[in-house]
Amino acid sequence: MQKSKRRRKDPILQALGHAIRERRLELGLSQEMLGQTAELHRTYITDVEGGARNISFLTLLKLAEALKCSLTYLMIKIEEATK
């Protein structure tokens, strides 16, 4: 149903997904636990981590809050991964 929101995997979305996954694992959270805190479905987390979602800014913010990290932290991780 939400296929229009899925994208061909973009390197920057993949780098974002990787940074989110890495941070989640650092905190010892499952995708389900992160989803509950951020009020997002577990499968949405799976998609974001896989770089399959062009996430909106406010949803990204919710995820950063649930991951107890700043947006700047995530952007630095992306830039490190894609430079």
Added chain:
Amino acid sequence: MQKSKRRRKDPILQALGHAIRERRLELGLSQEMLGQTAELHRTYITDVEGGARNISFLTLLKLAEALKCSLTYLMIKIEEATK
């Protein structure tokens, strides 16, 4: 038609819009010129700068590229403005 994508103005979207506007003016660009470079409509730029759009990550990236700045730069500006 795209009303569902418009949001009640969120402080973080307003801070993002402000950072984008500031950077655009620093480069001496009009909203129209920025829109052309980023392949976005001028009215979309107006909305983003006004904090009225929950922009997607890939669109934000296009804007950052057109503004010749990093995503990290924009996030730092937001964090400075909202702390």
